[in-house]
Structure formats: structure tokens, C-alpha cells
Amino acid sequence: MFCGSSFIKLPNEIIAKRAVVNIRNNDYGCFGWSIVAAITQSNDDAKKKKNVSRTTSYPHYSTILNLKGIQFPMTLKQIPKFEQINPSISVNVYQLSLKSGKKKNTKHYITTPIYLTSAKKEKHANLLLIRENYHETDGDDDDDDDDNDGDNDEDDGDDDDDDENTSETSCNDDGDLKEGLEKINTYKYTPPKRQRLQQQQQYDNSNIKSTGRINVRYHFCLIKNLSRLVSMQLSKNKNKKYICDRCLQYFYSKSCLNQHFIDCQKLNMCKVKFPRAGSVIKFKDFMNQMPAPFVIYGDFECLLLNASNNSLNTLKYNGSGCANSNMNKYQYHKAFNSGYFLQCHFDRSISFYKTYRGLDCEDWFVNELIMLSDMLFQKYFQQTVPMKSMSREELLNFTSASNCHICEESFKDEIEKVRDHCHFSGRYRGAAHNLCNLNFKCSQVIPVVFHSLSNYDGHLFIRNLVKKCKGKIDLLPLNKERYISFTITFKNGLKFRFIDSFRFMNSSLDKLASYMDKDHFHIVKSHFRNLTETQFNLISKKGIYPYDYTDSYSKLVSTTKLPAKEHFFNSLTNKDISDEDYNHAQTVWNEFNIKNLGEYSDLYLKSDVLILADVFENFRNSCMATYKLDPVNFFSLPGFTWSAMLKYTKVELELISDIDVLMFVERGIRGGLSQCSIKYSKANNKYLNDRYNPNESENYLIYLDINNLYGLAMSQYLPYGGFKWLNVTTEITNFILHDVKSDSDRGYLLEVDLEYPRNIHDLHNHLPLCAEHKCPPGSKQKKLLATLESKSRYVIHYRNLQQCVKLGMLLRKVHRILEFKQSAWLKNYIDLNTRLRTQATNEFERNQYKLINNAVFGKTMENIRKHRVVKFVKRWHGRYGAEHYISQPNFHSSVIFNNNTVAIEMNKTEILFNKPIYVGMCILDVSKIFYTDSITIICFKSLVIKTVIFYTPIRIV
Structure with a gap:
């Protein structure tokens, strides 16, 4: 709990900015005094006052504010309640973080929001929550790759570590952590007993004890000029800036800020950062x-x-x-x-x-x-290990090589061509650029x-x-x-x-082992020598084990025969094993002369580990042969396939560096629509034989599926950069929607008003176009709803809009158009995996290549806003100790592992947007084109009889 207290001096760097009013209160009402100062600072009489930091310059906050149910000192958790009982007042709260400067031994303060109001009111206060002392922050709020699978961002404009969701432990193990951890769940920063003095609630800070509470004091101040406070941390440009008090992005005109704020108040809940303009994502994971x-x-x-x-x-x-x-x-x-x-x-x-x-x-x-x-x-x-003597074939390979085997680029001359070798075995690997060879470290x-x-x-x-x-x-x-x-x-x-x-392999080990040929179990064979064919077939299959039966260590010795079948019952899944599985376990017990359950568990464990090794090594070899990347160098399949895609396509994806472009794209992201239009339908036709009732009307049910829907969408022309807003007076006025072809080198996202004419309501009733995020009746949770309502300021891909107009919707107004460069840059990679999928010899490979394609789409839709910040610490006091993090205003929660370790989750105060989400948004919109086309052709054109859609799940198949 992080509370305001009596006066705390501002850091000198902040005082010099003359942007903050720090009221010298002696009570715990700094929040109330700051709110009153914000309300009255626009008053002409208030502007004439010189002593703005004195409480005597303002009426007492209790006479102006509704404080019913509010307990002082004020906490962040009480602010929503305060705004609710004071409906004409809204509050934002910011904090200071001390960070190292680019110059050696320099530090500076960074301002970031920690609480943002849901709706800005006429009487608005921006408050700064300061603390008694500051430690340099570790910069873990910035995000990078969802899987942190190598940094593919070129020149992202951020000097901090870009590890998504990462955190680090403090290496020193202080003995006071156990005592300190006891405070985490019981911590409550409460004032001493209240005393009335001249109708004010006054408190003596000297009475605050550190026993049972974290001894850190906070104080609310009023930010009278946010631009002056944060301007230099955003840009060294000294021109006048109009700063958004939510995302802390700046604009050069009031009108641009007002236009931006419409979307910002709906999307941004903390400060946002962007890479430098012109930054791109391209393949750089050569080490992998x-x-x-x-x-x-x-x-x-x-x-x-x-x-x-x-x-x-x-x-x-x-x-x-x-x-x-x-x-x-x-x-x-x-x-x-x-x-x-x-x-x-x-x-x-x-x-x-x-x-x-x-x-x-x-x-x-x-x-x-x-x-x-x-x-x-x-x-x-x-x-x-030095390089071994090269064979004649290796020398020939080196002299004839025209491309670097690492970056695959050509050699400009023979001087830059060097021999690359394995530093563990000494074997020659190939010809490489000198620089590539130096960076290609073990x-x-x-x-x-x-x-x-x-x-x-x-x-x-x-x-x-x-x-x-x-x-x-x-x-x-x-x-x-x-x-x-x-x-x-x-x-x-x-x-x-x-x-x-x-x-990487989203299947049980049992299934994965069943898909492999027996000849590929090289590791299992090497560690189970002299086995009969029967024994090898037994051991190369995932074993069966009585987990619920093994509830004490003594049973491992006392159980000298395989437990009865009923002891293999799994109480968690509420399932029993089959007779075939039990017979398999019995055969293993007998074939390997098992003496007790302990030996059986040893064999079961060994086979599990070795089967896992064989399965994953086979997967590694397959990936190395196809994509020239080792999957163990990544954290998961999405990160692996994203890097493989960048390598295979050699595409360079421009990163968004404009806050308005980002929010414009985010507003256009709408996932697959899943709905049930009719709850019940029963088939009745002559093909049902005895169940057919000729006295009732005929009715047919059919299940239709679109295979590779997202693969098809990813094979289309997609954006890769060159973002540009079209001019309202000239370019938008002359823009002709239907003249833009699907394979044009320029594509467009539009913000439009659409009307849904009543004459097509019946035709579209079961599958309305242009779904949007809205709250269903009786719910406060937004869902993706398909309605027949007209759409206002709807962000849509130009091809999707062309389809909507063709199907009868009326385009009433175009507000904004975002132009981008596009090409079918992803098609070759999608086609590669689709071809490999058709050539697959088992279910696992078919599913794997499908997942490899779909995971690329998942990476383009990565929501950085949902990334977590977790600190893993092993001490209580000091810099980056548990007390330091728990005392922060953005502390979220904690989990105690033991007396020496605690995991602490922090709310994010800053987000670095460095993902090409515009690609995912366009894939979603384009996929809806093919889905709607298929439904339209099949249901409304191909059949003479009346067709009704009663269930529409969009699945990635």
C-alpha cells in the first residue's frame, strides 16, 4: 500500500524545472491539498498568489472535496473511489524513476504514469507521487521479443535491455529476507492515532514505526506544467510541445493532440515508447x-x-x-x-x-x-580447439566458395574470405566473411x-x-x-x-514417440544394448506408471509385483487405463526382470528421458535441414518460426514509430468471429432413412470448413512499411476505392462511416459484416459482435471495404487513410511449409508444419501490453531487494518460494512497441474476405433452397 504523507522535498533536478507545486503540509492530506490546488490554480486570484506551496493559500480540502469513505493517507487503490464520489474531478498520478544517463556517471529522473483516469473531466489534476529517496532502476519495463528469441530489431532506439517479461535475481543472499518476507502480506502503512487540532487531521511522522511495515514515505505533489516536466526526456527539441498526459507522446499542435486523445484514452494505460523512425525488423539471429x-x-x-x-x-x-x-x-x-x-x-x-x-x-x-x-x-x-588440417574436398570447397556460409551474402573479394571452423572439434565448417567469422562465436x-x-x-x-x-x-x-x-x-x-x-511439439510424449520410426531411436538403442526386438519395441514406447498408487516412498521397495490394474486409475483425470496399456506394463515388468516398483520407476524414467532426447533431436535435425536454425536456441516454436521466416524471406519490416499509426492499427484488430445464431436445428430429409418424417418440411444440415484459411491470407499482399497519412483535402478527396487492386504495390487502411441499409438486413441477418468490439446487453465485458448497426469511425482494410460495399453496405464518410507499401513477401515461406505438410508421413509432421505457419501469424499479433514484469529476488534490503520492489507504487503482487526467494510482479509503467502488428491486423481482415466470399457463394448463390447459418466458428485449420 503506497500512501501520501507530509512534506518531502523534491529532487533538485525536478525543482529546477519549475513544473511541480510541492505543498508543505504537516498532515497526511497531501493528496487533498494537491487536488484543491489543481482546482483553484485556474482562478485569477490563485494565479496572483506567490506562496502556492503553503496550505494557507488554499481552503481546507475537507470543505471542497467529498471524502466519504476515504481514509488518509491516500492510496492509489482509493483513487477510483475518490473519482466516483467526486464525479466532476479526474486524476492522473505519475512517479519518478532514477536512471543512468548516456554519459558516464550521470543520472536523471524519468517521469512515468502509474495511475490514469478512465475518463478525463473538466476539473483534472495531474499528480506526482514522490518518495523519500530513490534508487537507480534496472530498466526491466521495456519489452522485446515474446520469446526473446534473439533481437531482430535494428536500431530500435532503446538503450535498455530489451528482454520481454524478464527479471533477474539479486545474487547476494541476505539473511534478513525471511524476516522481511513476513511483511509482504501483512504490510499496511497506517498513521498513528488521529488527533483533532484546529479542525484538521494532523499527524506526526516521527511516530511512524518500521516494525511490521515497510518504512518508505511517499508524498503527492501537483504537476502544474506537464510539458515542462517531461519535455526534455521526450525530445531535445525546444519547440513548444503539446503532450498527451496518458502515453506521454508529444505533438506540435493542439488539434493533433485532441485527435490523438480520442483513441489514446481507450487504449493506453501507461507511457509508450517507440523505436527510432526508420527502424526495421530483419534476420540477425546468425548465432542461432x-x-x-x-x-x-x-x-x-x-x-x-x-x-x-x-x-x-x-x-x-x-x-x-x-x-x-x-x-x-x-x-x-x-x-x-x-x-x-x-x-x-x-x-x-x-x-x-x-x-x-x-x-x-x-x-x-x-x-x-x-x-x-x-x-x-x-x-x-x-x-x-585449433582448426584441423583441411582435406582436399574442404580446400576445394573453400577456394570455390562465392558466398559466406553464415550470412549467405557474396564475397566482394578474396581478402575478406576466411576459413570458419568449429571451436570444439576443430572441423572446417565453410568459407565466411572475416566479420561474420569473428561474430560467429560459440x-x-x-x-x-x-x-x-x-x-x-x-x-x-x-x-x-x-x-x-x-x-x-x-x-x-x-x-x-x-x-x-x-x-x-x-x-x-x-x-x-x-x-x-x-x-515446440504440442503433443504428449506418448504420441510423439508413436510417430517416430524405430530406426530413429538412436539414443535409446545406444543406452539399451543387447535388447531383443521385443524388448526394444517395449522400451521405445511411452511407459505406463501407477502415479496415484505411489503415495509413499516405502512402496517402491515393498511392491514386488506390478500393482493391479485398478491402482493405475488416475483420480485427477478420472480415467482408468485400458487393458492393452496394462498388458504392456505387465510385459515390461516381466521382460526386464523387474524386482520392485523402484526398479520399474528407474526404467520408466530412463525410457522417458531417452525417448524425449530422441524425439527432440529428430526435431532439431529436421529443422536444421529445412530452416538452417537450431530450435534449442529459442524459447518456443513461435520465436523459432518467426526467425526462420525472416531468414527465408529476407524481408525487412518497418517498425511503427508514430503513436497515431499504432492506435489506428490497434483499433482495426478484430479476431475471428465465433457465434451461434440459431440454438437448435434438426435435420429432416430422405437421406436419414427411418428418421425421416415426410409430414414435416425438409431440412438439411451441412458442416463446411475452409482449410488453410490463415495460410491463404498470409499468402496475399501484406504491408511491410512506407506508412503515410493521406492528405484530407487533396488525396482523400480524390481517392477511388475500387481502383485499388489486390496486388497493388500500395495498400490502404481506412477509417470510415458505414451505413447498413435495411433492405439487406434479412439477407445478412445470420452473418452481418464488419464485426466490432462492443458490450452485449447486460454485460460490461466487450465482445466481438456482428450486428446490423451502422458503423462509425470503423478501421478496415481496403480489400475488406471493397467487399462490404459490393455486398450492399453504403460508404458515407472517409475520415482518415493510412497508405503503406505491400507485396506478397510472406507467400514463399507459407508455400514452403504447406508443401512440407503435404509431404508429411505422419500426423505429428502435418500438425507441426501447420503450427509453424500459424505461429508466424501469432507473432504478428503479439500483444505487448499483456507482457508481465516479474522480479526474482533473494534478499530483503538494499538496491533491487524485495523491500525496494514492494515499496514501489507499481507493485502488483508476490509469491514466496522459500525463506530465501520471492517472485514479485510489477505493473508496467512503460511499454516499448517494437512489433509489426500491422501485419497481423491485415491478415485478420484479409482472412475475413475469403471467409465471407465462401459463405456468400455457397449459401446465397449456389443453392436454390433457403439457406440459414446457425453456427460460425472461425478456426485456424
């Missing part, structure tokens, strides 16, 4: 072409302890790894068996499998990682792969990892409890990056 030298594959097996068992009350932390997790506690999962396989890419003889069974297997696994980091660094990373990252890391395995050992490893931990969070990935950096510089194979 290099196969990772080492990959670790791991898995755990767990005891499933009943959460209602009273004997478990002694367990302080649950299986999710979080002491105060929001999850419902159904079972406690306690790991008892751990195994991993180290795969070496350049020398398979180095690869090995290792396992350990015991209730301390989590500690064992973390200790193994620490040991591996030391061993691998000393043996392979500390020294570079990766210091070792991927650690688990199947379902985010949802399961990661929670088992992350506490132990944080406790034992003293290095920095970077998070890529979904939220404060679930992570896409996390990376530990050891003192020697090696990084172990934990990734989830399920985010």
Missing part, C-alpha cells in the same frame, strides 16, 4: 544457425501425496514451489527420482545418462547441474529441456536451483508462478537455459 554444442534432457518422477492428509501440515511449501500459491491444493507432488541425459552435438561419445533415486533427488539434480557447468567449462569452453548457453517444464517439472526444482546457485537468474514469465523459461548464469559465464519441449 550454430547447433548448440550440448543439450541436457531431464525428467522427474514424483510421489503423489494427498493434500488433505493431516500429516502433511508440516510441509511449509507446496508442490508448485510457492508458499502462498493461488492454486487449489489437491495433491502434493514430492520428487523421488530424477534423471538426465547430456547430448553432445560434436562428439556423441561424450554423451551420457545419469539418474538418482531418493527423496533428495531435487538437490542431487541441482548439484549435478553445478558440477556439469564446471566440468564443461574447463574441458570444452575454456579453450578453443554459444555459452546450454539448453536444459523438459517436456512440460512450465506447467510441472520447473516447479519441482526451481527452489533448490535458486538456493544453491549463486548466479543471476533471468525469467521469461507467463505470470509470477509460471514461466516460459528461466536461465541461470554461473560464475564461469556458462548459462543453463531451461526450456519446455511442449512449446
